[in-house]
Amino acid sequence: MGKRRVPEGIRPTKVGIWFVGLCLLIGVAATNTGNNALYMVLALMLATLIVSGVLSRNNVRRVDVEVDLPEEIFAGSEAGFQLQLNNDSRFLPRWLLLISFSGQSQTLLCSHLPHGATRTMLAAMTFPCRGRQRLTTVHLATLFPLGLFRKGMRQSVDIEILVYPRIRPGGYTRRSSFVAFGATPDRSIGWGHELHSLRPMRPGDDLRRVHWKQTARTGKMIFIERQAEQQRRVSVVVDNALDPSDGLEAEEELESRISLGASAALDYINAGFEVELVTRTACLPHDGGARLRRRVLETLALLETVPPTGAPLVGDAEAALEVRFDGASVEALG
């Protein structure tokens, strides 16, 4: 991470402009009357301007800012960035520091930072849209000591951030009846993996399912009955086709689809489903857990539009449920 610091110049505040105006007024009065008491006041005011400027400039120097990123950043939601403020000065504390990220975050105030000290603070920032974002600079500013000038310092941080799609309020798993679907054991007898019961062998039973240990122990042919299993697989289909001639509304609708797709996928993953993500440019096979969650979010964060083709977008045929986020189904599910 580069730490280049660039001074942003010195800008007079309203009070500073008033102060300069009063300086001019007193200057005219002093010159006009020859009154040395007025010259004294004027000299003090001019010296105040200089000392204030110098102290203001010094106050933002030798202050180092380090940024720690949050694990996940979703568009439209506040993300907490941890800022570590180090005062590298050997002698002088720093007062009234204002810290912000390129105008994107709220401005934080650090009233007092002793020399050689480090302070940690949390800056909340909200990104409006998904995709790759760059945090190029951290702004340090100060009105110290008298509020006559605002002195700024820009420190380059150059961080690339992947902003995940906006997440809508959850409830997909509760809302639909397919909550019972998936690869969970059913209580009926079937061909799953879990044991249902043991019973004596009957004619016509498959010999491959004889429980040989029990047969040897009891002297009777014992048959294993297994539970039936149902699929808990969901295909989340997000259609990212967009005609370039379509307007802004279509783009917004696509973003909405992606947002809904991400919300649904996260819901199902959190509920223990195996989720398959199908888009026109990328396809993630059925999987679950944290790894898939990250891959789904990354894929949807970087999802780009493609021109529409005639081929329909189809998920895995074995999936118990297909959640479609295309032009037709968004309304129903969203």
Added chain:
Amino acid sequence: MSAGVGALRLPRFRWRRKNKARPGSAALTFAREKRQILGVLAFAVALPFPMNEPQPEGVVGMPGLMLYLSVVGFYIWRVAAEREATLPMWAMNILGLAYIPWFFYRLRSVGPAHIAKPMVELLLFGLVVKLFSMRRESEKWHVTVLLFFLFVAAMATSVHPLIIVYLLGFLVLWLALLFRFVHLHLLATYRDAVPARRLGIQPLLAACAMLILAGAIPFFTLLPRLRTPYILGQGINPPRQSYSTGFRDEVSLDVVGNIRQNEAVALRLKPEGSTLKAPRMLRGTTYDTFEHNAWLKSETKSTLLSPAAHNFYRLRDGEVDGKMRVWLEPLDSRSLILPMETLSVEVSQRLLSDVGGGVLISQPRRGILEYRIGIGSRPVYLADSPDLASETEPTLDATSVSPRVRELSELLTADLPKAQVVERIEQYLAHNYAYTLDFLGRETENPIEDFLFKYRSGHCEYFATAMILMLRSVDVPARLVTGFVGAEFNPLEDYYIVRQSNAHAWVEAWIPEVGWATFDPTPPAGRPEIRSPNFGMLVRQAWDYLEFRWDRYVMSYGFFDQIGLLIRMREAWRRFESPFKVPASDPGGRPDGTGPLEWEGIPPQVAEAFRIGVLGLFVASLAIGLVAVSVFRRKFDVTSAYRSLRTAFGRRDPSIGKATAPLALLSWAESHVPHVAEPSGQLIERYLLEIYAGRTVKGSDASSLRRHLRAIRSGLRKGPRGSG
């Protein structure tokens, strides 16, 4: 983000009956604090007004100030007690309407000369009203601007040196106010991510004030002065006029008596040379006509003196024993106070001479007048000889001489030659009459006759007048001279102070063989003398030293002082660089002409001072360097040792940098510089232990680290043993 303090947007609020600070209601607390600060400043800002010009009552009289302070004190109390401190709008309107006629009445009553008075009163009224009508947060800036104008008014109308205390106090208060306002504004606008219980700003503000003061000095010195320094000093304004005898065209008999009780400084004299003593008598002007118990000048016409050189006037030829610099306070007079022995005057004004030999300046002055005089060994009389044959000769005018006075003088001087007549009358008055300043209950019909025959006591003007009338009654020309006698020495800067109490009146009489001569019939007890120092005088002199400096270098500082300063700076620079420059004809140059680098040709004092200066500079630099090294020396620890190691290896292999891991560094050492691998391994091991296991390096370990580092550096420099 807000543009600055001016864009302050605190919640709008009104004070309530009992405005307890509510939890989380920071803005309310902030607002109260701001009001308290403004109240304190408003209280302090008006304090100097009664002491300021125009005196004696000041810009604002004591009753007006007390009223103002009471109101502001009430405001501060209300704010501190968290009670409502705002007046209803209708009350404000009534107050404002009521003040308008009062303002115009004041304008008419004080006149245009003292227009500052009603204006300052208006500002004070406006400030009080604004304090009590502050409802919005932004209105605090209105109050601040009003406070600033009052502060400027207090400064501009003061000539007292103690105003510097007020200035310093207010500088600190202004700094505190501005800083606190900024802080409160930021606290109210932004989230304080790291709240601090104590800011510890006081030392910085104190340092800031000192820096501002230091920075203001060059500004004050160099800001261009286009006009004559404007001083509202003593003697300028009618209520404070304190006429010295002789500094008007007409002086009554009681003027000197009044002045003798005034301890104000009239002038200061500084001899340019240690041997020159203070002149005993300083002549002001002369009077030749005594009418209706007052002295007048018979002829006010004066002659323009022609300068011998620019700003240089030779009054009389003669050998100048020494020079003396004089600073004359404003005395509401054009008379130039000169020692009796003055031969020449250097002054920046045109000079004139009156018929009595008094020297005048062409323009009346408002500030201190500085001039330089050449002193001879004998008194100098510039007046012409009297026309003894003329009946209208004013110095022989005896119309005011009563028969009893004439009788007395004839009795005293019978059968005496002219030369002894004057001394006889002088001795008679000095030995037979008493000096007093107490004239309570005396009649004023015929004061000189009463003095001579009834009361037999008076002050110098009575003695001198009586002597003159007695001399004129026996046809000896005589006139009254007023001026100053005696002075006190101020050892703080080796100058003499002449106060108003040193004012004196004496006699100049014409003696045919001698010319004009000075006589003083006042008994020694009544003559102002050079006073012996005591503690009280020392205190007074210390104060005078301060006042003198203030008047001379601050209040009267003007364009010509700036020019003088620049000339002195140029001369100082030339003196500084002269050791480095050797003229072309410098005999100290080398014979072969390769360059004159020897010290010959330079005055030994300059060379010595230069050598001492260079040596001092060297010693100071060394001391500063040592202090800086001790302050800035990096503490030796395992991290710094590891960084040194990495840097040393980095010089061998550019691929080694900050990103190289410690163990990778060790493996590089083992493969590339195996002869230093062992100490490198130990150092890296210590580094890893400290960084990852938290085992800090202490005393003996630090010395072993240094040893390892030395070994590594040495090994890298020398290469493996036996490699040749």
